[in-house]
Amino acid sequence: MTTSIIPTIQSYYTVKQQPQDNPPQYCTIQWRRNQLLVMPPGQVKQPYMPSLHQKHLLVECLKATPATLVRIDPKLGEARLQFWADACQAADLPIFLRIPSTDSQPKISSSLQGALKRLSNWLVALIFLIAFAPLILGLVSLMYLHSKGPIFSCQWHIGERGRLFKVIKFRTTVTSQKAFEEDAVYQNSLGDRKDKEELTVLGRWMRKYGLDNLPQLLNVLRGEMSLTGPRCWSLKDAVRLNFEAQRHLNRLPGIMGLWEVEAESDLLHLDSQIS
Template sequence: MTTSIIPVIQNYYSVKQQPQDNPPQYCTIQWRRNQLIVMPPGQVKQPPMPSLHKKQLLVECLKRTPATLVRIDPKLGEARLKFWADASFAAGKPIFLRIPSTHKQPNMINSLFGLLKRLSDWLMALIFLLTFAPLILGLVSLMRLHSQGPIFSSQWHIGERGKLFKVLKFRTTTTQQKAFEDDARDREGVEVTVLGRWMLKYGLDRLPQLLNVLKGDMSLLGPKCWSLEEGSRLNSTRLRELNALPGLARLSLLEEKFKTVDLVAEK
């Protein structure tokens, strides 16, 4: 029988010693306002919970919990974050990183601006998808002909207010390993396909991310979209940057390009 990860959480259970056949607990579970909070272990410990170490057990427990979402502390590290993200995804529960907030509840003007921006992102992403549809279909056909394996690669990234979501890309390697490196020179031990090298050169591997924009996970223009690996290493100050909606194209890179153009024009 599956061990529930949700005791009646108005109290904590203090356990001085755990059975030797149970691995040490790496986190503390707390229930708060219909949210399941996953934190590093503190002074107060909870009973051994096998479901925290086995993905399928955790999925079943998450399915039965009335919690509407999961919040997890980034201090648990990339491996644990990915474990919980995969389990939450399988259980149909959204999962967020616990990050410091940068502002209070948005007012009416900000809400209206956000709605208009979301609508413009959706319309532009749809137009781009329709425009590049022949190219996308051509790339899919070429991948089917010249390489085996899935068409897309996916990786956990961090969205607005710390929400974890899967970013899509065309697969450019013969394996799933390191499919999201920004530079092919960093792909040590990974074989990049001929078509993949060409897509990387022109940034065509990122075309599927227009679907992420349509879903609302990303904006067309915005700050960097941090991967889960990168986000787990950010300090408390940099974690505040994860409150913003990330962009398909980085505003900072565009600003640098405009500065470069201005300098060349002045010369």
């Protein structure tokens, strides 16, 4: 059974009639089988909910709701998907894209072969991480000495069954106080952010040899990626895929698939896959 408003969220604060100066609601909240569904506005109307526009309010509501996970429609767009993903991360609640399923998809998690593959991926990733530890520590030291800002960059990507997770990479771009301020505004609201990349000297060298991807071994250890597999789509690209192409988002993505795509990024065109 589906209801239009989650009782826990609705009772968490006093629901007010939408004033003229408040932004319109961009989504419809529904509850189904312990899942919180976030969909584009439809025929079901709901009262004005401030938490849909303020991250800290949304985090508090998500912590109070009995939902075990959130499913969000990709039609809401990149900015709103990232807004919800950041809030769910802060509330320690998994979030998935509502993507079409496929009958031909193997149930890897329930098969012995899948369990063995995950175990082998984990062991190989651990061996690689230990083997490359001196190189990783050296890169961390160089970044600390020659490039101000965070060591790693984390961007939302789409994992198995449409689950959103952050791919870990070495930061290769220049950071500034202005960039930090713009990012803070973006993280706490639904404002648009203009991504401007300016590579550092070390970052350009790391990208040339693919060394910025070494931290992705941590994603393999966490079970979010595989060493080999289909392309790991970023959130930005995933929302532009058509209905049929989104079926591939159900599978566990691989590091090699992501590296191959990045190596050909200058020649890659998505026009044939974008609706």
